[in-house]
Amino acid sequence: MIKVLKTIIYDVLSTLYKPFWAALLLSFMFMFLYQYAKEHGWGKENIVRKVFLTWIDFFKESIMFRKVFLLAFCTAMILLKTIFNRSIWIDPLGKLFENWWIYDKYGRLSVEPLENVILFMPFTILLLWTFGEKLIGEELTLKKIIKVTAKITGVFSLSVELFQLIFFVGTFQLSDLVYNILGGVIGGIIYYAGVKIKERMKIRN
Secondary structure: HHHHHHHHHHHHHHHHOOOOOHHHHHHHHHHHHHHHHHHHHOOOOOOHHHHHHHHHHHHHOHHHHHHHHEEEHHHHHHHHHHHHHHOOOOOOOOOOOOOOEEOOOOOOOOOOOHHHHHHHHHHHHHHHHHHHHOOOOOOOHHHHHHHHHHHHHHHHHHHHHHHHHOOOOOOOOHHHHHHHHHHHHHHHHHHHHHHHHHHHHHHHH
16 A cells, blocks of 8 residues: 555656646746736736737847847757656666667667757857857857867756756766767857858858
8 A cells, every 4th residue: 555655656746747847947937928017017008919029029120039039949948858848767877877879788779869969959059150259259260169169068968967966857977968068069060160151152252
């Protein structure tokens, strides 16, 4: 009987915990809308409609707004994949040295290493596209790109892994850290190549 109760309690808590962080994030974002509506008056006009129309106007008119939106979307996808939509993991250090190749220790095909590389590629491309001058400076070199992207993705990825470790969400894996940094650097190189191609096209025209 006690074993059954433990299983039920664990399953219920796991089910509730999985969407907890996503729900918290959505609630946090909703409060911006709520606070805006509260400060501008509920009864004067359709505040929600006004907020969305203002958002659409900014999205159409401002390229910076579009860049930040895409970067925020990409970051949210990473956090939902790695933290906010994960189940409780009893032993977060149980796979510390695993998943270095496309096959796991049991010989089963695993795309997790590839996913970790791909996950951070668009993130660094969008980050550099949005804040490239502030992060790298006016002189764009491949060495700077690699250094900056490795540092940013390293800190970001390590923060995610430590969060997983502290709150028992997923597992802390060194391979995740390495492949995330690799994906970030590859994304930076793709951005660098794109900038150079664009510059050459301008010179030709």
